[in-house]
Amino acid sequence: MRTSRLEAFSDGVFAIAGTLLVLELRVPADTTELSSALVRLWPAYAAYLVSFLTIGIIWVNHHTLLEHCKRVDRRFLYLNLLLLIAVGIVPFPTALVGQYILSADGATAALVVYGLGALLIAVAFTGVFLYATNDHRLVGDKVEARRIRWEGRLFPIGLAAYTLGVALAFVAPVASLAVYGLTALFYALPLLPLPTRVGGH
Amino acid sequence: MRTSRLEAFSDGVFAIAGTLLVLELRVPADTTELSSALVRLWPAYAAYLVSFLTIGIIWVNHHTLLEHCKRVDRRFLYLNLLLLIAVGIVPFPTALVGQYILSADGATAALVVYGLGALLIAVAFTGVFLYATNDHRLVGDKVEARRIRWEGRLFPIGLAAYTLGVALAFVAPVASLAVYGLTALFYALPLLPLPTRVGGH
Amino acid sequence: MRTSRLEAFSDGVFAIAGTLLVLELRVPADTTELSSALVRLWPAYAAYLVSFLTIGIIWVNHHTLLEHCKRVDRRFLYLNLLLLIAVGIVPFPTALVGQYILSADGATAALVVYGLGALLIAVAFTGVFLYATNDHRLVGDKVEARRIRWEGRLFPIGLAAYTLGVALAFVAPVASLAVYGLTALFYALPLLPLPTRVGGH
């Protein structure tokens, strides 16, 4: 089966999940002090940024992985669907964090849920990655498949970081959000080699 | 007419309908007990999962069917449009179920509407499927067309299951939702054979 | 300039505008009579159907026109952008109609706005169409360009029908919505010939 339509569907979900995040930036209800109301929204902006970065960077890695795949099979489609279901949830924990990170009662719950969502994505992506590269199942070339797997050996660090974020949610919610943002940047490191193929519309 | 832009438009609707589901996960209004409020939202999570699975799996089958089509005609475009209209509605019954499945008064109505929406999708997909494969109209190869049609003989089981779900809505709403979820998984069975063609961006 | 990315962007706007319509189907607030509340929502369902049909059918015609175009230029891109701006508005008048069509005071205003939105789309599409086919500017072949233009001679009927709908809004709002729906079906007639080219992913 061709990978192109899988990419189109996946790109759609990634792009929509990222762009829907903006709906959680709520315009303050009629107020006479709009500037200060806008400043008080900073947790929502921070959550928007961390979540869009996370989605965008997962997209880059997803993109890179699929560039290496010569074909996909039905199991891959369903594993990928689980990943998309996890990515699609992101606007919900993002809204939770934006609204509750400064609340004495709700911050922990909000950031635990955020971290669980991020873990879900990381686990699903790892599953997709391992399935595709295992036994050079979908990656055409044996040597290439082994090299990509080797590059992926750092994924557990991301998983550990998200777990740390969940733990931090109980003591320092803002630090927890910072860890989630830094983990996104960690995934931005070139874990997966880019194909150097030229061109192609 | 080429199938590629039809795919792009269809993929868009599938991806958006799936991703919009998250908007029905409403952040609890200011509460001092966020954790328990989040736990009480479980029906909304369950409805999100069942609906995204349903959309994703219909997408896989749609994808597979179009891979077999050599071309599409105008009637096919309009049948497909009916399917997309049905898929696009999904967030509405999903929100209904998430909000009313535990309500003594509303659960039955919510799950009947959900089932009718699912039946609409199943009927429209069957229509698209029969139109495309009948008399090897769009599928280039006669033998292949007949084989695909044979694979589609199990579709009525899905229709029957959704009807069962509607009936169950009157006595056991939660069981009804479970039937809808299981029916999605039924459609995940490889009813339609995957082309084994290699490659191609 | 290639037409493919223009198609991707346009398809995105068409698909999103269609799928966002569902957000105007509002789940009734906590009620003990959900079934009757859902029945009373019928104007919103009707508006959803008419608008999705309109968008879908305009998409088919847009698709068909672009299939005939060998290339696009910058002016075409901006004319097309005006069309997309008009298509993107559709969820707003649709929500208006769904909410106000049965209101003694608001129905006329709602259906006038709906009709103006539809006229905007029709005018913009006609502009895109005339620009592309005039003097075989974008359509490669002179004979083909003339034939397509000839096929488009029926467009004014659509414009007249929308104008009729606006007029009817003042005396019979429900009939006005019916006219908008029928006009969508009119545009579904094969005004533009489909290329018969085979294939192509």
Added chain:
Amino acid sequence: MRTSRLEAFSDGVFAIAGTLLVLELRVPADTTELSSALVRLWPAYAAYLVSFLTIGIIWVNHHTLLEHCKRVDRRFLYLNLLLLIAVGIVPFPTALVGQYILSADGATAALVVYGLGALLIAVAFTGVFLYATNDHRLVGDKVEARRIRWEGRLFPIGLAAYTLGVALAFVAPVASLAVYGLTALFYALPLLPLPTRVGGH
């Protein structure tokens, strides 16, 4: 790395951000004077128009730039991600302006935020542009790269205009919005030459 999937993801974000703008056109709550309520919404329509134009025109320029790129690298992907994050925010300042431009207290804050959002997009686009054309890094041909860079020498005018809009927000909010709209039209001028390549689905 191929540019095609980058385009698909970018097109998705552009198209969604544009189409989500309509959600900020809020249907007036039950009112007996719908027509006048709709007329009073004119700032929201104006903001919709200016923002959709801005997004659409940035899209055309983005499209044009990528047509010239033979390949993209990872840094380009991340610069582009920053651009998409900025584009994705647009519905938020648009809603702010639509709601507060006529308010004595909030108009300045709303239009300052709008201008900062526009500046963010302009700066990110300039970054993407300079990265791609510098030292003919991504544009294959040295002469072409130099020519494109030369065409881009007018970008600072756009940046200056947005800065002017921010300044105007403090004295004349409506004029400030007009400047943002005119700046979008400025970017519509053919700053970047269109490739004249023929064809190609």
